[in-house]
Amino acid sequence: MSDHYSSLPTNMPEYSNLNHHSYTYLMDTLDISDMDFQVSDFLVPEAGTSEEDSTATNIEYEQSNPVLPEQFDESVGHDGSGEKRRPNNIKSKSGAKKTKMDVGQLRVAFRTKSELEIMDDGYKWRKYGKKSVKNSPNPRNYYRCNHVGCQVKKRVERDREDSRYVITTYDGVHTHESPSIVYYNEMPLMVPNGWTLQASQSSCS
DNA sequence: CGTTTTTGACCCGCGC
DNA sequence: GCGCGGGTCAAAAACG
Secondary structure, three states: OOOOOOOOOOOOHHHOOOOOOOOEEEEOOOOHHHHHHHHHHHOOOOOOOOOOOOOOEEEEEEEOOOOOHHHHHHOOOOOOOOOOOOOOOOOOOOOOOOOOOOOOOEEEEEEEEOOOOOOOOOOOEEEEEEEEOOOOOOEEEEEEEOOOOOOOEEEEEEOOOOOOEEEEEEEOOOOOOOOOOOOOOOOOOOOOOOOEEEEOOOOOO
């Protein structure tokens, strides 16, 4: 089981043999065009890393719920710091609202062979938590985008099987541009040869 | 001195 | 209902 970090849909039969020396895209029929820029941004390999067998990266996209734009708008700046949950013992549970931003978010999981788990993707991240994962000696770090109003989170952990692999999971779509804005106009996905692109259709009612 | 990390506590969903 | 596992908060420490 190498997909323990994300609940991949089961309609990806070839996922097992995809994890080799090629970037693998697994995406649903979601509006990839909305986040194509960051796809391209994410896919920029580090300088010097060739497509040798020593560099293996898996990239998975999954869509949990249909993304409603209004949910993005409303969740801006009301969860993180706008409302303190427990000042002392006043548990403002805010049960009526969905405090969790588990609204339809895009989840992108990377699995990269790297010694450093801090991979600079152009965004500014602030660590907000660290937890030790069950069944794994390696802790899991939680980061959040430093941009105001942008609630994109990512969690970084090491593979419990191969500690030389780093699993980076991005949650959400940035509502702003990268500090180092990179636009590949006309090119939704720049896929160098050797990279495998696969689009799977998932019926999402 | 402002900003980020650290770290334990708290919260919440889920399975038993 | 309770315990566990996982995610988040926030005060204090660390860092520049």
